[in-house]
Amino acid sequence: MATIDKVLAAIDADLDASLARLFELVRIPSVSTDPAHDADCRRAAQWVVDQLAGLGFEASARDTGGQPMVVAHGGAARGPGVPHVLFYGHYDVQPADPLDLWETPPFEPRLVETATGRQIVGRGASDDKGQFMTFVEACRAWISATGNLPIAVTVLIEGEEESGSRSLGPFLEAHKDELRADLALVCDTGMWNRETPAITTMLRGLLLEEVIVTAASRDLHSGMFGGPARNPIRVLARIIADLHDETGRIQVPDFYDGVSELDEDVRRQWQELGFDAGGFLADVGLSIPAGEAGRSVLEQIWSRPTCDVNGIIGGYTGEGTKTVIPSRASAKISFRLVGDQDPLRIRESFRGFVRDRIPADCSVEFIGHGASPALTVDMSRPEFARCAEALAAEFGRPAVMMGCGGSIPIVGDFKRTLGMESVLIGFGLDDDRVHSPNEKYELSSYHHGTRAWARVIGALAGSV
Ligand SMILES: [Zn+2]
Secondary structure, eight states, X not given: OOHHHHXXXXXXXXXXXXXXXXXXXXXXXXXXXXXXXXXXXXXXHHHHHHHHHHTTOEEEEEOOSXXXXXXXXXXXXXXXXXXXXXXXXXXXXXXXXXXXXXXSOTTSOEEEEETTEEEEESTTTTTTHHHHHHHHHHHHHHHHHHSSOSSOEEEEEESOGGGTOTTHHHHHHXXXXXXXXXXXXXXXXXXXXXXXXXXXXXXOEEEEEEEEEEOSSSOEEHHHHTTTSOOHHHHHHHXXXXXXXTTSOBOSTTTTTTOOOOOHHHHHHHHHTTOOHHHHHHTTTOOSOOSSTTOOHHHHHHTSOEEEEEEEEESOOSSSOOOEEOSEEEEEEEEEEOTTOOHHHHHHHHHHHHHTTSOTTOEEEEEEEEEEOOEEOOOOSHHHHHHHHHHHHHHTSOOEEEEESSOOHHHHHHHHHHOOOEEEEOOBOGGGOTTSTTOEEEHHHHHHHHHHHHHHHHHHHTOO
């Protein structure tokens, strides 16, 4: 029996126990953004440490200014041509709200039968606990079937991915020598569809801004001041309305600097994927693409920049009514960036755009949150081909090279701080309801994902 077949057989035989381990992890409500869950985040970090230590990794949870960082080292250097990999994932999850839309409690994972197969349902089942556990379980299978990993593996599992990864940059900087490897493997991405694996090669960047408009020095009675008093909600609403024109084009000056047109070959490849734009929108109860006119939905999510208002806060929002003209109104705004768009220049341009629209008797403040540029992954390295072949072997069809509408800032950090390229392989599906109620991960994603990682590890070792 070939080595890889023994490893794959170990995965198949251990599937129930492997699922039980994932369920244990999903039961820990490691919501990183909420201080009430700090102890849960520490518990999740320790759980991951215990798993990896149990596999013979030298594993520990390191304190940071925020949630702890799990670092583990396993396997051994195998000499030239066999890369040492750094695997990255995150154990923290998004808040489960709104709770009343969950069919069962978010932190009580369960296996659900559906027409298309079984699903693991729970917060973090896909993002990112299920995803990163596929790699951990692949390591387990290699170790149980052969006694060791065929490559050197460093595992980095952070706990602040869903809340801005504040500690990550400084941590990478402070542990450069410990964390540097030949190649990073990042698992926070998806498949093209249930049957077709993918490697993500384009990632949009992200810029986050908060705008606070202040008008009067205090909240006012609309009977006494309504009319002459400026309402900051109206000021803000006008600014927000100005951000796009009727064709969906963003009006912030110089916003499109660094955005290039899609390569014709890539455009053709994407067209051939037969993407069902109608179905994509229908899944979320919509039917009319609202992005830039004249752009396909795939282009709109993979290769075009966006501006979105994520929240507006102002005035009285409690029960009943209150005749108030508020003193302040604020909005949280995010931009998805592509190509060579410079997030810091766009931040300045956006702030200028807002300031130009603030009346003289009002003031505006800005709070800058994250800012990360878009990334295009270098596909020319031989490891990419080995990963792609491993995926094709598991799924019986070639991997699609695709874009990703989301942001995975870690890929940029790995490149800048550690000088490492990343290969982005994940087994999530678009309908996983990531960040939404009733999040799920397909059992087939979990099982084939684990098997695919086992093959990738073997392929990188050159042993398959
Ligand atoms: Zn997430």
